[in-house]
Amino acid sequence: MKLLNAAAAFLILLPTLAPALDPLSASLLVATAAVTWDLLSPQSWLRCSLLECCHVNNTLNYSALKVQLESRLFGQHLARDVVLKAVQGFSTNPGRKKPLALSLHGWAGTGKNFLSQLLVEHIHPAGLRSKFVHLFLPTLHFPHDSQVKLYKDQLQAWIRGNVSACPHSVFIFDEMDKMHPGLIDAIKPFLDYYEQIDGVSYRKAIFIFLSNAGGDLINKAALEFWLSGRQREEIQLKDLEPVLSVGVFNNKNSGLWHSSLIDRNLIDYFVPFLPLERRHVGLCISAEMQARGLPPDERLVQAVLEEMTFFPREQEIFSDKGCKTVQAKLDIHEGAAGARR
Numbered sequence: 001m002k003l004l005n006a007a008a009a010f011l012i013l014l015p016t017l018a019p020a021l022d023p024l025s026a027s028l029l030v031a032t033a034a035v036t037w038d039l040l041s042p043q044s045w046l047r048c049s050l051l052e053c054c055h056v057n058n059t060l061n062y063s064a065l066k067v068q069l070e071s072r073l074f075g076q077h078l079a080r081d082v083v084l085k086a087v088q089g090f091s092t093n094p095g096r097k098k099p100l101a102l103s104l105h106g107w108a109g110t111g112k113n114f115l116s117q118l119l120v121e122h123i124h125p126a127g128l129r130s131k132f133v134h135l136f137l138p139t140l141h142f143p144h145d146s147q148v149k150l151y152k153d154q155l156q157a158w159i160r161g162n163v164s165a166c167p168h169s170v171f172i173f174d175e176m177d178k179m180h181p182g183l184i185d186a187i188k189p190f191l192d193y194y195e196q197i198d199g200v201s202y203r204k205a206i207f208i209f210l211s212n213a214g215g216d217l218i219n220k221a222a223l224e225f226w227l228s229g230r231q232r233e234e235i236q237l238k239d240l241e242p243v244l245s246v247g248v249f250n251n252k253n254s255g256l257w258h259s260s261l262i263d264r265n266l267i268d269y270f271v272p273f274l275p276l277e278r279r280h281v282g283l284c285i286s287a288e289m290q291a292r293g294l295p296p297d298e299r300l301v302q303a304v305l306e307e308m309t310f311f312p313r314e315q316e317i318f319s320d321k322g323c324k325t326v327q328a329k330l331d332i333h334e335g336a337a338g339a340r341r
């Protein structure tokens, strides 16, 4: 505040000072004062470009997100559509009663992290680096079961503190299957239909849960479609939803289900990720090559694909690790190509 007053005094004094200065210094002075002034106003363009701002209005650009998901997330027509629907409903409904809670399910490397990243970039342009986006990995942030009580208090204080500071905060919990049930219970009150908790409203926040839970059942369903000669794109949400909820419920080790998140309908959308086929992994490789500024090279794509493993053994349809190992495998090939040159 002191600085603000100083800047104001400066602007007022300027006309009196100006005649004493040469034109260059005077314009520098004016410019400095203007910049200072701008930086001090809470939602100014300059301030928000240099230091991040939490925008009062939800600025999510639906059509831009749609374009990104269509062009960069491969082989996940269900996940794409569910997330777009969820986001549209969430950002256009001012009367919503709870924060948005998405639960992303699927095998490793199918795009759960990637989709989360694209989504948050459309809410906070700095994406995962944004101070309003919080990513938690249980094995990293909450490693010791004996400390659950402490973690619980800490996590609740963090969620409360961050949502007070920015209502549009996003919380991503990766590896939900490794999360202690006590910690899931700690998140529960924030997801519920409360107008406010201790004066803080959580309705504009977004919670994203990622897990492998149900992944094998999704894979099984996708394989059945394939074996019966049907198109992957014909798989509809209703084909998977029962599989997912029943399967996941029955799996006592899947973390999420120890808690009453499901019982109480606190999760708004279950988002299934299908196992990726060879052609999808090929697209990931090409996209990664393009991102690295490499020219298109079908031979390199095939060479990287050759190193991937596919299941089931007999038919080799779906990738074991999806696009997860693409970067590392490409590094090796690029290194080898570089050495040959």
Ligand SMILES: *[C@@H]1O[C@H](CO)[C@@H](O)[C@H](O)[C@H]1NC(C)=O
Pocket (backbone or CB within 6 Å): 056, 057
């Ligand atoms: C935010 O939205 C309100 C109406 O909902 C509008 O009056 C206001 O101009 C918007 N502010 C910005 C910065 O877009």
Ligand SMILES: *[C@@H]1O[C@H](CO)[C@@H](O)[C@H](O)[C@H]1NC(C)=O
Pocket (backbone or CB within 6 Å): 061, 062, 063, 064, 067
């Ligand atoms: C949303 O994104 C589209 C495509 O990227 C762009 O053309 C449009 O101007 C954006 N709209 C707003 C309101 O920013």
Ligand SMILES: *[C@@H]1O[C@H](CO)[C@@H](O)[C@H](O)[C@H]1NC(C)=O
Pocket (backbone or CB within 6 Å): 134, 135, 157, 158, 159, 160, 161, 162, 165
């Ligand atoms: C916000 O969350 C981060 C963890 O992501 C934590 O370190 C920080 O203290 C929290 N801020 C507040 C104000 O609680």
